[in-house]
Amino acid sequence: MSDRSKRAMKIVLTGNNFIEKSSLVRRYVDNDNERWCNYNKKELVLKGCKVALELWATFGAREFRTEEQYRGADGCIIVFSVTNRKSFEDLNLWRNELFSLGKPQNPEQFPFVVVGTKIEVEADRTVTKEEAQQWCDSFSIPYFECSSKAGTNVKEAFETIIAKVFDSQKRPNL
Structure with a gap:
């Protein structure tokens, strides 16, 4: 393959604290979620x-979030925990933060x-699959329920965002 290809x-993976953003990255890159x-x-x-893929898991705490984490992002995975209702309610906050800090050239596209993480803890679920899907459908965003612990749907979620970014890029940029 030439450099032209x-x-x-x-x-960027964004969302509230303690919802497994980093664990998703580790599971996808190294099939490990321990570190x-x-x-x-x-x-x-x-x-x-x-x-050449760069994966950034942002910090959920406001005082640690920076423009640098979002700047130059080509795509975003917004993460929430199905066991943490507040993390679901904050989906709009994270989508809007990417637009304000990352300043993508074409926000509509x-x-x-x-x-939605932590699906292995079904007894603690506070967000239904249907309501999460409904929120995603309102923005035409694909939705995946994942377990970084078991690896469920992690590869599929990353492959989907990578394909969406790939298709949105007009030409090679390295």
């Missing part, structure tokens, strides 16, 4: 192009995916 992508990490890289090949 390389692309760089920055995917904390807010930034990671992965290289892959998609449609004959090499992709910006690639998003929403992930």
Whole structure:
């Protein structure tokens, strides 16, 4: 593959504290969710192009969030926990924060995916799949219910956002 067939992508994971953003990144990159990490890289090949992927898990606490975490993002995974109603209620806050801090060139076409985590704790669920799906449908955003602990749907969620970003990019940019 020539250098002309390389692309760089920055995917940001955002949402409240303690909802497994970092665990999702670790599970996807290393098939491991034990170590904390807010930034990671992965290289892959998609449609004959090499992709240099940067994954940023933002800090949920307001005092630690920065413009740098969002700047240059090509796509975003908004994460909430199905066991934490407040994290679901804050989905609009995180979507709007990406627009205000990340300043994407075309907000209407910006690639998003929403992930509901901690599905392995079904007894503690406070957000139904139907209401999460309804919120996502209102913005035409794909929705995945995932478990970083078990690895359920993690790969599928990342593959979806990567494909959305890939399709939104006009030409190689590395």
